[in-house]
Structures are given as structure tokens and as C-alpha cells.
Amino acid sequence: MKMKNSPILLSILFTLLALVFPFIAGTIITIKNISSLSSIFLIQFISTAGGVLVTLWIMKKxxxxxxxxxxxxxxxxxxxxxxxxxxxIAFFNGITEKDGFSAQYVFILLLFVIAVGLCEEFIFRGLIFKYLSAKGLKVAILGSSILFGIGHLANILSGADLLMTLLQIIYAILFGLVCAEIVAKTKSIIFPIVWHTMHDFIAFLTDSEPNVLAVSIYVFHCIxxxxxxxxFWRALFPKKAVMNLKNPESYV
Known part of the structure; x- marks a missing residue:
């Protein structure tokens, strides 16, 4: 399957693809009126795992x-x-007590965040980053990170706390920027996948109720x-040497 569309159009389509799987899970959860977090994470895992397979198939083709x-x-x-x-640092906010913090809850949560880490990194730091690279490395880095942040706007529509959602969007853009830079520097997508999974796991595992400490931790992460x-930007794009005016053949 040869994709001849423009890199920008493909990137937008891939961003929409990333939203399809949580939408499917959310629809099922809403229709079935499911309230158990373990059940919710299980449904989200199954849907997102399907996204991983679809994304791998697109990559292969x-x-x-x-x-x-x-x-x-x-x-x-x-x-x-x-x-x-x-x-x-997030553990300073305490461990959540949702769903009784059972072993089953933690296991299903782990499956879910692994699937999310794989699916979203395959799409944003894999497909989107690679196709946008045709427009230049800077475009690939900035474009993939902005689209990653835009993808988190859906949280506002889900009724999440506005302040925390805005912080999440800012964090997502910065996170996407650093991950894209890491991919550009290491030529590998492995660490962003591990980091993404670790961040989501800790985020769900710790208390995320909006309070001064939670907001402070988000601000710290952003800094x-x-x-x-x-x-990473300076390492990837070092400033060009400035010619010494007194000696045109030397540079400082």
C-alpha cells in the first residue's frame, strides 16, 4: 500500500485515527453504563490493543x-x-484508593497503559514523525508534538476538570516535543514508548484530584x-559558527 498523499494530510488522518479507539471504548462504556474502573480499563485496553494492531499493519504496508x-x-x-x-515526584501526591487498589485493578491498568504507550507512540512518534520528516526535521518534531497536544483536547469534551485538562494539553505538547527530539537524536522509538507507559501508569496510580499539590507537580513536570x-533542540540544531570578522578563515 503506497501512500501518495501529502505528509501533512496523512498526519492529520493519523491523528484522527488515534482518537478512534478511545472513542470506541468510551461509546461502549457509556452504552453499557459501566462504572467499575477495572472494567473501564479492560474495555479501553481491548480497544487500544486493536489500535496497536491496526497501526502496525499500516506501518507494514x-x-x-x-x-x-x-x-x-x-x-x-x-x-x-x-x-x-x-x-x-508524582508519588508525593499519594496513591489512589480507587477500586480498592486491588491487584486486579493494577494488572488491568498496566495492560491498558502499555497498549496506550504503544499505540500513541506508534502513531505520533512513528507514523506522523516519519511522514512529516519529508518536510524537514524541525517540521516533524514540532508538527508531531502539536498534533499530539491537539489529540488531548477531547478530554475537555468528556467533562474533565478544565484546569487540569489545560495543564494536560500543555504537558502533552511539551511531552510530545521532547519525545520527538529523543527519536530524532537516538533514531529509536523505544524509550518514548517506555516513558509514555511509565508516565500514564504513575498518573493513574497516584491521586490526580485537582489540588494545589497536583497542579504544582504538573507545573514542575512542564518546567x-x-x-x-x-x-535536545540545541543538540540537534547547534548554532552555526560565526565568522570572525578580523580573520575570515577562522570561526568562533
Whole structure:
């Protein structure tokens, strides 16, 4: 299957594809009037797992190989420790007691976040990033991160807290930016998948009720992401050497 559409059009279509699977799960949950979080996560897992399979099929049928999409090893860096540390800060907000915090709840939640991490990274840092790369690396990085943030606008329609949703959108854009930069730097999609899964797991596992501490943690995460974004951007796009006017053959 050769996709001859423009990279931008394809990226928009892939973004809509990412919204299809949570919409299907949400429709089933609403129609069946399901209230148990374990059951909700199970339905979302099944739907999202279907999204993973669909996305892998699109990748296989595309003009690119899985290696091109970032299915490869990468070298670890000190920046990974910064990311892990910043994610663990969320535990200061306490562990959630939803659904009695049973082993079944945690297991189903883990399945769900793994599926989400795979599906969304395959789409945004895999398909979208790769196709937008035809327009340039900067377009691929910025475009994929903006579309990732736009994809989270649906949370407002679901009735989620407005302040927390806006913070989530800002976080999503910054998260997408850093993940895209990591893909550009390492040529691998593996760490963004692991990071995405870890972040969602901790987010659902900890208390996310809107309060001063929860908002502060989100702000802290955003500050860390801004720092990482600047760090990776400078590494990917170093400033050109400025010619020394006194000696045209030398650069400073």
C-alpha cells in the first residue's frame, strides 16, 4: 500500500485515527453504563490493543520499514535519569484508593497503559514523525508534538476538570516535543514508548484530584520538559559558527 498523499494530510488522518479507539471504548462504556474502573480499563485496553494492531499493519504496508520507524536499540544517556526522577515526584501526591487498589485493578491498568504507550507512540512518534520528516526535521518534531497536544483536547469534551485538562494539553505538547527530539537524536522509538507507559501508569496510580499539590507537580513536570526540550533542540540544531570578522578563515 503506497501512500501518495501529502505528509501533512496523512498526519492529520493519523491523528484522527488515534482518537478512534478511545472513542470506541468510551461509546461502549457509556452504552453499557459501566462504572467499575477495572472494567473501564479492560474495555479501553481491548480497544487500544486493536489500535496497536491496526497501526502496525499500516506501518507494514507503508513504504518504510519498521527500522525506519525507530524499532531499533539506542544508547542510554544521563537525560534518562532526569526523566525518571521527575516522574517519581508524582508519588508525593499519594496513591489512589480507587477500586480498592486491588491487584486486579493494577494488572488491568498496566495492560491498558502499555497498549496506550504503544499505540500513541506508534502513531505520533512513528507514523506522523516519519511522514512529516519529508518536510524537514524541525517540521516533524514540532508538527508531531502539536498534533499530539491537539489529540488531548477531547478530554475537555468528556467533562474533565478544565484546569487540569489545560495543564494536560500543555504537558502533552511539551511531552510530545521532547519525545520527538529523543527519536530524532537516538533514531529509536523505544524509550518514548517506555516513558509514555511509565508516565500514564504513575498518573493513574497516584491521586490526580485537582489540588494545589497536583497542579504544582504538573507545573514542575512542564518546567523539566521545557529544560529537556531546550537541551535536545540545541543538540540537534547547534548554532552555526560565526565568522570572525578580523580573520575570515577562522570561526568562533
Amino acid at each position: 507503508s513504504k518504510f520499514s519498521f527500522h525506519d520507524f525507530g524499532f531499533r536499540r539506542f544508547k542510554a544517556g544521563a537525560w534518562m535519569a532526569v526523566i525518571v526522577f521527575s516522574e517519581l 523539566v520538559l521545557i529544560g529537556l526540550a531546550i537541551y
